[in-house]
Structure formats: C-alpha cells, structure tokens
Amino acid sequence: MINMPRANHWDIFCTVVDNYGDIGVTWRLAKQIANEYSIPVNLWVDDLASFSHILPALNPFKKVQSFSGVNIIHWAEPLPIGFIAGDVIVEAFACELPEQVKNQLLHLHQTDPKSVPIWLNLEYLSAEDWVEGCHGLPSLQANGLKKYFYFPGFTAKTGGLICEQNLFAQRDAWQADTANKLQLFNELNLKGIKAEDTVISIFSYETQALATLCELWQQGAKKVHALIPKGRSLHSLTHLLPCEIEALVPGQKIVHGNLTLHILPMTNQQSFDRLLWSCDINIVRGEDSFMRAQWAAKPFIWHIYPQEDDYHLVKLEAFLKIYCDNLAPEIAENWSKLNLAFNQAQQSAVDLHWQNLNPVSLPLLQHVKQWPINAINDADLATRLVQFVKNS
Incomplete structure (x- = not known):
C-alpha cells in the first residue's frame, strides 16, 4: 500500500438513527468545529435523504457537497472518494468505521505510528455519575490501534455540551x-x-x-x-x-x-x-x-x-x-x-x-x-x- 499524505482536517462518521437525532448532533458539531476553530471537516453520512430534512438545501443524490464550511460526503461502501486520514477521526455514537478507513489506519500504525490520527468514539449524552470516570479513556483495539471514548456531559470532568459561542x-x-x-x-x-x-x-x-x-x-x-x-x-x-x-x-x-x-x-x-x-x-x-x-x-x-x-x-x-x-x-x-x-x-x-x-x-x-x-x-x-x- 502506498503511504498516503496526511491532511490537516477532521473526519466525522455518522449513521442516521431515528431520522434526525444522531445527524442533528454531528451536523451541529461539524459546523461549530469548522466555523469557530477554522478546522476543515469532512462529515460522512450514510442517509442523505433523512439528513436533508434538517438541511433542505442538501441534495440527497449528490455524493460530495459543501455547506457551512463542512464537506458532506455520502458514506457508501466502497467510499465514493479516496480516503486520506487527517488529524482526527470521530465515530459518532459507536458507528463502525468503514474497512477502507480502518485498513489505512492500520497501515499508518505499522509504518509510521506517530502519523496515526486521533481516533475518538463520540458517545451519547448522559448525566449519570459513571460518565466522569469513563470520559477520555483509551481503548486498545485488537489490531493495536488506540481509540478514545469521549463522553458529553454536564460536569467539568466530562466532554461538555454542544453549544455555539454566540x-x-x-x-x-x-x-x-x-x-x-x-x-x-x-x-x-x-x-x-x-x-x-x-x-x-x-x-x-x-x-x-x-x-x-x-x-x-x-x-x-x-x-x-x-x-x-x-x-x-x-x-x-x-x-x-x-x-x-x-x-x-x-x-x-x-x-x-x-x-x-x-x-x-x-x-x-x-x-x-x-x-x-x-x-x-x-x-x-x-x-x-x-x-x-x-x-x-x-x-x-x-x-x-x-x-x-x-x-x-x-x-x-x-x-x-x-x-x-x-x-x-x-x-x-x-x-x-x-x-x-x-x-x-x-x-x-x-x-x-x-x-x-x-x-x-x-x-x-x-x-x-x-x-x-x-x-x-x-x-x-x-x-x-x-x-x-x-x-x-
């Protein structure tokens, strides 16, 4: 496999569950990261038809399009465009990364461990006490890669709550x-x-x-x-x-x-x-x-x-x-x-x-x-x- 060049961006993967909930959260997060922190974001979504209900300008049949500074890409198998790992990969709510992405991460891990993106699983929001103890913990995967569990929450020891600055x-x-x-x-x-x-x-x-x-x-x-x-x-x-x-x-x-x-x-x-x-x-x-x-x-x-x-x-x-x-x-x-x-x-x-x-x-x-x-x-x-x- 050819060693892919690194790109300074984040990739967020989301499978649409219950029509609007998961995509609602990840869309807000992607926009905020792109607009308030000037970080390029690729948002990979498996169901553009449901997504278009909360983003009416979205074309459900177009594979790649941009809104509010975010590249929205239809997540299909195989991926419609070549994947190049950026700085961060976010699995929204324990969705499973595509094999194409996991294979590239494994290759980077084997050839240049320092170039492996930070891999995060964005969890569901909860006010339960145990969240503080689990937030930010790493999990070593069977293939040797490390994934962090990121828990939104209501206390200073959690990952916080989605809220735009203004x-x-x-x-x-x-x-x-x-x-x-x-x-x-x-x-x-x-x-x-x-x-x-x-x-x-x-x-x-x-x-x-x-x-x-x-x-x-x-x-x-x-x-x-x-x-x-x-x-x-x-x-x-x-x-x-x-x-x-x-x-x-x-x-x-x-x-x-x-x-x-x-x-x-x-x-x-x-x-x-x-x-x-x-x-x-x-x-x-x-x-x-x-x-x-x-x-x-x-x-x-x-x-x-x-x-x-x-x-x-x-x-x-x-x-x-x-x-x-x-x-x-x-x-x-x-x-x-x-x-x-x-x-x-x-x-x-x-x-x-x-x-x-x-x-x-x-x-x-x-x-x-x-x-x-x-x-x-x-x-x-x-x-x-x-x-x-x-x-x-």
Whole structure:
C-alpha cells in the first residue's frame, strides 16, 4: 500500500438513527468545529435523504457537497472518494468505521505510528455519575490501534455540551421582542396565534400521555396552540385528526375546544432553535432536541428514547437530579414527576402533575434561564474536544 499524505482536517462518521437525532448532533458539531476553530471537516453520512430534512438545501443524490464550511460526503461502501486520514477521526455514537478507513489506519500504525490520527468514539449524552470516570479513556483495539471514548456531559470532568459561542446572545435578542415569534409563526403558516396565547411545541415519540395532555388543554380556560410536525407524535393523536397523517399538510390547523393543533413544516436547525425560543413550553425527544430545549430557556418535557429494562428511566432520573438541584423542592418534585409520568405513559399522573405545575411560575422561569449558564461549565463540547485533541 502506498503511504498516503496526511491532511490537516477532521473526519466525522455518522449513521442516521431515528431520522434526525444522531445527524442533528454531528451536523451541529461539524459546523461549530469548522466555523469557530477554522478546522476543515469532512462529515460522512450514510442517509442523505433523512439528513436533508434538517438541511433542505442538501441534495440527497449528490455524493460530495459543501455547506457551512463542512464537506458532506455520502458514506457508501466502497467510499465514493479516496480516503486520506487527517488529524482526527470521530465515530459518532459507536458507528463502525468503514474497512477502507480502518485498513489505512492500520497501515499508518505499522509504518509510521506517530502519523496515526486521533481516533475518538463520540458517545451519547448522559448525566449519570459513571460518565466522569469513563470520559477520555483509551481503548486498545485488537489490531493495536488506540481509540478514545469521549463522553458529553454536564460536569467539568466530562466532554461538555454542544453549544455555539454566540447562541445565548442570539436567543436573548430574539426573545426580547414578541414580534419575532409572531413573524416566525406567520412564516411557518401557523395562523391565528396571538401573543398572549400559550404555545407548545411537540416533538415526541408515541405515547398516550400526549393524548392526555391534549384532552386537558382542549378543556382548559386558556387557548393552547400545539405545534406538531408530521411524524411520530401524531400517531398518538389520530383520534383528533380529520384525516390520515399522510394527508395532513403543513400549516393545517385542527381545532378542538380551546386546543388548536398546527401541523408544522420541517425546518432547518436555525429555524428549529427559533421555534423553541418562541414557545412557552417544549416537549422534545432524543438528544439534539433535548439540548436545544435547554438552551431555549423555556420549561420542557423530555421524552427520552425507550430502552430495554427501562434503563432510559435511569438516565432520565440522573438528569432530573442535577437539573432540579437549585429548584424549590415542591417545584422540583412536581416537574420531575411530570417528566417521569410522561415517559411511563401514566395518564392520570400526567394530568395531575401538569395541573399542579404552573409552567410560567416565576421560580421555574428564573431557573430555566439560569440553567444554561450553569450547565455550559465555562466550556462547550467543541471547545473541550479541540483541547482534548491538542492534549492527546
């Protein structure tokens, strides 16, 4: 094999799982590394069709294209272009590197060990205590190569959280003027929403807990607008829909008492952030939306991805513990029980805890505003990741 020249870039590999979660995280990370640290990034993605839902300008049939300073390459077997190892290779969420890449790494290891890129496995986000002890640990592979496990997290001893450097300033400027959210709703063809109405975004998995909340809202004293994209959330609300989910169109609204369901169009990541900034409450799922809901500084419910033996509830409780640390005990207890009940589809409990929790109470609003400042821990994930590479 010919010794390939080294290139000063990073390669990030991502397999698309659950349509938007994994690619949402890796796309944000790739953009931030390229734009804030001027590091060339190749983002290898196996499913460009799903990716194009959050990057509408992406051509799902084009093998190589560039956006926001990132080269996006269709990850197929064999790879559509020749691979030249750069400074860093990132496996997003334990995806398996292509054999072509592993063979090149092994060749470099055998001929010039000092030229082997730093190989990282970017793990899923967790607030569990054990993450601190595992973050940054090397793992010697059977072929002699070394791979590091990089764990995002909420403490200074973890890999940090994805957050662009100017995000909070942009959010504050947006939320300072009510006209911004009303203009956004108009651009999304969401009609009939007034500034004083309660607006809730919904991006959850299937759960009867969502149907329970909708029944509560339609009988409530105040108008509620629920903004929902076509997808998994609506499978729990078929009894409220006038037609099959496939027949719904963006901008369509369905009225039941004081509840209006609005069908959202798919948006890019910037628009999704602004949507979360504009709503009073956000119901989110997965990892990417979960973090963006926190940065939105609004109350939220996290519908975590279900796992075997209910292990996802362990992860949820670990997060609730740190998130509620500075909340008044009665608010913390009710907010935690609401999130747990939603994830366990305990319909009567969801009803009870929603009514007991005033989402716009002053202590809660103060908490959701302060939490992002505390959670970022002086350094975001991209910053810590770049520093980790330098130190390695």
